[in-house]
Amino acid sequence: MYTGIVSDLGTVAALDEDGARLSIATPAGFLDRAAPGDSIAVDGCCLTLTAKEGTLARFDRGAVTRARTVEPRPGAQVHLEHALRAGEPLGGHLVTGHVDGVATLAAAQAEEGSVAAAFELPPELDARLVAVRGSVAVAGVSLTVAAFADRRFTVQLIPATIERTLLRLDAALVPGTGFNFEADCLARYALRAADPAA
Structure with a gap:
């Protein structure tokens, strides 16, 4: 669950040929509070962090995700948001990250x-x-x-x-x-x- 309040901007580092694997270059410190298995919203799409290497975040994109979302372009900037934690302010509205x-x-x-x-x-x-x-x-x-x-x-x-x-x-x-x-x-x-x- 997210709030729709963008915290950071990332850059698409790589997208494999079938669009199933995505790598995002994140700002310094962004991944400090994230571990593989955590959810991160990338341009509003809830993705599971599969690996992190320094400031590089890696995600897998399923078939439904690929069909319903904009395909990330290498070099393009994207909005990033960590999942909402209990007790944090709900500054926007409840956003699931399940893109329609x-x-x-x-x-x-x-x-x-x-x-x-x-x-x-x-x-x-x-x-x-x-x-x-x-x-x-x-x-x-x-x-x-x-x-x-x-x-x-x-x-x-x-x-x-x-x-x-x-x-x-x-x-x-x-x-x-x-x-x-x-x-x-x-x-x-x-x-x-x-x-x-x-």
């Missing part, structure tokens, strides 16, 4: 010191999982839905988010770019309870 699919950035523009970013939901995702003023995770970042219509949700990226993550107009926020997307886990259970076929 890839949301595509439709548009982004500066608005009075913040950035309004609109994303298209993955086609396989039930739109009822997203609600205005509800929570979502985009690339592992906890965000509040400001508007929602026609399978497109909009979030406001405040300066603190822009400074601490890769969600910036001069970097990742390019229309057509895909991002790992997770709906609020509470919405999943509410939908399931209301509609067992969902």
Whole structure:
């Protein structure tokens, strides 16, 4: 379980040919509190640390993970977050790291010191999982839905988010770019309870 508050940025060091094994170069000290078997969110995707060599973290990626997430590109930066420990502040919202699919950035523009970013939901995702003023995770970042219509949700990226993550107009926020997307886990259970076929 995570909070969607990104703690660090890592860099994709290697990805094998079938995408099943991933290596991330992490900042100095990041792996000090991690041991093989621990969970770490990489761009919002919960992965199990299989080995660490200095500052290099190694992970295995299963078939379901590969099918539902953005494929990491060697050299690209990624968001990192350690799993939430009991007693730690829940600064964002409860994030499982179980990515629902890839949301595509439709548009982004500066608005009075913040950035309004609109994303298209993955086609396989039930739109009822997203609600205005509800929570979502985009690339592992906890965000509040400001508007929602026609399978497109909009979030406001405040300066603190822009400074601490890769969600910036001069970097990742390019229309057509895909991002790992997770709906609020509470919405999943509410939908399931209301509609067992969902």
